[in-house]
Amino acid sequence: MGIQFSLMAVVALVLVAFLGVQVAGLNYVFGVIVPYIAIFTFIAGFIYRVIGWARSPVPFRIPTTAGQQHSLPWIKPNKFDNPSTKWGVFVRMALEILVFRSLFRNTKMELHEGPKITYHWEKWLWLAALVFHWSFLVILVRHLRFFTEPVPGLVHTTERVDAFLQLGLPGLYLTDLLFLAAVTYLFIRRVIIPQLRYISLPADYFPLFLFLAIGITGVLMRYFTKVDLLKIKELAIGLVTFHPTAPDGIGVLFYLHLFLVSTLLFYFPFSKLMHLGGVFLSPTRNLPNDSRMVRHVNPWNYPVKTHTYEEYEDHFREKMIEAGLPVEKE
């Protein structure tokens, strides 16, 4: 159900943009108004969500420790998988965010007759996730050439490196291929692994279809049908300088691409894609395991009713005296 629904949703989005631009001629709506709404929703929504998380306190220091603790001086601690210092946490977080350290641990369990359980090498998910995210980042950086004038050197360098294969004209960007391949892999994996399919929601398929559609429209524009790049840049610069225009004759494919990207931005703060922000705030990863060294303070720590020693002794005094146990009150 989730797959069909999500696919239809993305097809509908494409149709809406196509009809809106091609038939109704709403270039300004799709080229200016929708992107503005989307980017505003993205920024405001993202901030709202992160503030929402940050407003809830972290009452306890509960890092998941994934290595030896810092204890006796002659026992070598695992400084990054079980950090006891802020520096250790910084490295742990950097490893999580940049190279997906925890996902790298992934294995695959197999149950055999016996019963016998074995654990196998399984880095494909890690690899696909890494390729997907890094390709996405590179593609984003490359797109800055539309929004900047003059184009920063970093963007040109990124383009050059990305096109190092020097295949075809215009030169093939490696990340375009990798991005589409990774999204496809993530989709296929979700469909063919029964457990994964069982847990998947429309909200898991929809972003994948959306990424795929964004990627395909982008690739079509660059390598197959020509769109007017100068006019696109005019529109893009117009957006970022707040002098928006929607020049004629860009080609409908561009509007499809832009509308899908706008949808992504709009959808982002309401979705699981917010893991982009959440990963920084995960208390099992971003705190040092030092709660025996330094007291962690819980802002809502409230007094509780306990059974005091006095109550205990009152209850058992005679038995305690008889057993020769010391008491406070004879």
Added chain:
Amino acid sequence: MAKIPKASELPLGHSIPQTPWMETPVEFRPGTWCYGGKPKNLEVVGLPNPREWSPTDEDWKLPDNWKEIVMDGLRERLERFRTLKVFMDICVRCGACADKCHFYIGSGDPKNMPVLRAELLRSVYRKDFTTAGRIFGKIAGGREMTLQVLKEWWYYFFQCTECRRCSVFCPYGIDTAEITIIGRELLNLLGLNIDWIAGPVANCYQTGNHLGIQPHAYKDMIEFFVDEIEAVNGVRVEPTFNRKGAEVLFITPSGDVFADPGTYTLMGYLMLFHEIGLDYTWSTYASEGGNFGFFTSHEMMKRLNAKMYAEAKRLGVKWILGGECGHMWRVINQYMDTMNGPADFLEVPKSPFTGTVFENARSTKMVHITEFTADLIRNGKLKLDPSRNDHHRVTFHDSCNPARGMGLLEEPRYIIKNVCNNFFEMPPNTIREQTFCCGGGAGLNTDEYMEMRMRGGLPRANAVKYVHEKHGVNMLACICAIDRAVLPPLMNYWVPGVNVTGVHELVANALIMEGETERTTDLRGEPLLGFEETEDGDDEDI
């Protein structure tokens, strides 16, 4: 108690039900759930809605406004715990956690995949607390809070041992233990608990320990071990109780006072402390290291834990030494100081024998016994004869909480390697931070739950079987009292021929004590290598 099929006949597998999970109702099969909390136990600590009930009853006798109570409770906890809020929002359902859960591996029930266990709560959260869920409902993965959902929560939140193995593999560190802890907290608002947790909580609160051992009996029981030790090696140890002015207060789980094989670990403590001449005291008031409040609610954890510092303060000790226990140490390492500290009336722990200052415990003032003993061995303060453990071929089971809520990995290993000659590690995917639960943690170590325990313990047992077959391992060492209760039946079921021991039982076997007679048996009365009695003298050469 439900009957369990023989190990070779227990059906296993990981097939997927025909119906989507939201439409698959929970089935209370005997052997997979624990008895409901008895009203008297709830009343002792003032938990809500005490009544007689059974999970298989149609009517759970809930207050009329139960839904409101749950939803308000959830709202309040979202405001109090960033963990909950972030973990509700950021899961991408990548599935990396799925086959990491021992209950999923052993039961094949997809709702035991950590991701689905969390979705049980997340789906309700989405429906009522997120924009997308409020507008799009089911399409956005939301669902209505119903009695069916509540029953599902109860069943699966008491089918998680809060071991955190999934959290090690999650790219965002989503911790199912945290979700289960808070899920159970919500259930407790309606009086939905299990008696195996509610009973120990009531006992611990009132009497000082889970088993409800009264002060005079507690003293008697420990003195019984004094006699037992004397029978083994002729040394009479002299423990003291509730003694003011001792340097150290020693606290360990009461399970080790009560049941084998934990009792041998307790004898090990007595012997070690006697031999080094530690100025310490037991307490009958703080006579429980474990904390089943942790399996009830954050508040109950704090209420029970409060005794440790209160007693240390009353007795005027300098610092606290803690025995071998799993969840006890997660509570001490990650919660105690925050909840019941600061312990400014204590001193930074310093070993009186080696001069080592335990800097890593400078705020809580509480040291783990394996840290303490490892330091003694390292500094040559113990005379050890590891050959007295030669009849054991030992492997080590990392208990979940010290492994993933602390990182206590090398200390016990260092000790074992110094007191045993035959030590073999289980495969790397099953030890250290990737260790598998015994199947009975988080208060699920009860007999009516035996089938799930055997299923949940399968991955652990399977790894033991591997070293049993490869290296002839016959002794599974651990540093947790629940392990010592849960692992023996698990071994009997899956790997007959492997026994279970605490690390300090092995220490005591090897410990050469001042004035001891020659030992011919270990603490269990089993003959040491070279002292086997034979039925028939002719067999000696075999």
